[in-house]
Amino acid sequence: MAEHFHVNTPLLECMRMSKRLGIPVYLKMENSQPSGSFKIRGIGHLCQQLARQSKGVVCASGGNAGVAAAYAARKMGVPSTIVIPSSSPQLVVQRLQDEGATVKIAGKVWDDANAEALRLAETEGLTYVPPFDHPLLWQGHSSVITEVAASLGPGVKPGAVLVAVGGGGLLCGIIQGLKNVGWMDVPVVAMETVGADCFNAALKAGKLVTLDDITSEAKCLGAKTACKQAFEYSQSSELNIISELVTDQQALQAVQTFLDEERVLVEMACGAALAAVYSGLIGRLQDEGRLPTLSGPLVVIVCGGGSINLEELSSLKHKLHV
Ligand code: PLV
Numbered sequence: 235m236a237e238h239f240h241v242n243t244p245l246l247e248c249m250r251m252s253k254r255l256g257i258p259v260y261l262k263m264e265n266s267q268p269s270g271s272f273k274i275r276g277i278g279h280l281c282q283q284l285a286r287q288s289k290g291v292v293c294a295s296g297g298n299a300g301v302a303a304a305y306a307a308r309k310m311g312v313p314s315t316i317v318i319p320s321s322s323p324q325l326v327v328q329r330l331q332d333e334g335a336t337v338k339i340a341g342k343v344w345d346d347a348n349a350e351a352l353r354l355a356e357t358e359g360l361t362y363v364p365p366f367d368h369p370l371l372w373q374g375h376s377s378v379i380t381e382v383a384a385s386l387g388p389g390v391k392p393g394a395v396l397v398a399v400g401g402g403g404l405l406c407g408i409i410q411g412l413k414n415v416g417w418m419d420v421p422v423v424a425m426e427t428v429g430a431d432c433f434n435a436a437l438k439a440g441k442l443v444t445l446d447d448i449t450s451e452a453k454c455l456g457a458k459t460a461c462k463q464a465f466e467y468s469q470s471s472e473l474n475i476i477s478e479l480v481t482d483q484q485a486l487q488a489v490q491t492f493l494d495e496e497r498v499l500v501e502m503a504c505g506a507a508l509a510a511v512y513s514g515l516i517g518r519l520q521d522e523g524r525l526p527t528l529s530g531p532l533v534v535i536v537c538g539g540g541s542i543n544l545e546e547l548s549s550l551k552h553k554l555h556v
Pocket of ligand 1: 402540
């Protein structure tokens with residue numbers, strides 16, 4: 235058995251959120267992964283399978299997939315090159331360098347950086363590490379649900395799972411995990427921000443669409459096109475995936491409330507999921523009958539993210555007038 239790069243994260247009962255919603259809420263603390271986000275689950279697994287003998291890995295990332303790839307590569311003794319768009323905050327460069335990565339900046343958004351990563355893989359013979367669109371990633375991410383099942387214990391099933399969506403890799407992993415433990419009927423609330431909403435746009439259009447631009451500050455949700463598997467799951471009659479949007483302001487406010495109440499700092503990508511609780515969206519979905527009355531706890535995937543510190547938080551507050 236190959237070693238895991240991820241850790242088994244705590245599932246914490248959240249009294250303040252539970253009080254707000256009037257139902258038990260549990261937080262799956264993926265922010266406490268060694269790379270600072272859930273990404274290490276899938277990327278660690280993919281690197282184990284594909285990069286053991288590699289002369290180097292290359293990953294295009296808004297930040298967190300890159301940190302996970304650099305972390306896994308360092309543990310395997312393989313060099314890493316991480317390509318990030320110019321929209322990623324400066325602190326991400328430092329985090330990546332701290333993990334021993336060579337950092338390249340290419341283009342404005344993730345899709346531009348990805349084109350450069352694919353080119354480097356081709357010309358330099360590096361192993362390409364996709365941040366969200368690969369079955370090995372989804373298999374790795376699915377362990378988050380296996381852990382939730384083990385923590386909740388026999389006979390307890392979540393009423394719903396709340397998750398943020400960028401390119402949809404985490405969502406695919408959650409669905410796979412729900413299938414693995416026999417919880418396919420558990421609704422999943424899939425959150426994006428306005429301006430980084432490729433999954434929501436695909437659901438509205440009835441097909442995958444490519445956004446013209448990423449206008450949200452939640453840059454780690456900023457893929458222009460969702461992965462095909464996430465879209466296909468959304469069309470399955472066996473699954474209940476509810477796609478919703480919040481504004482950047484709501485996501486940032488959620489980051490602040492979470493910091494205040496739970497003393498944990500996460501980035502806006504994660505704030506998008508938390509905002510579903512703090513903005514009253516979950517309650518509204520229930521009132522409208524779009525989310526059935528929850529028969530078990532709401533499980534919030536606190537996906538984490540390292541593209542944030544106090545300076546970045548105050549710069550975002552200034553930019554978004556929050
Ligand atoms: N971030 C990717 C893609 O960026 C990255 O390169 O790091 N929450 C956090 C903290 C994330 O970093 C990401 C993805 C997501 C949620 C969404 O995950 P996904 O892409 O699997 O839906 C452009």
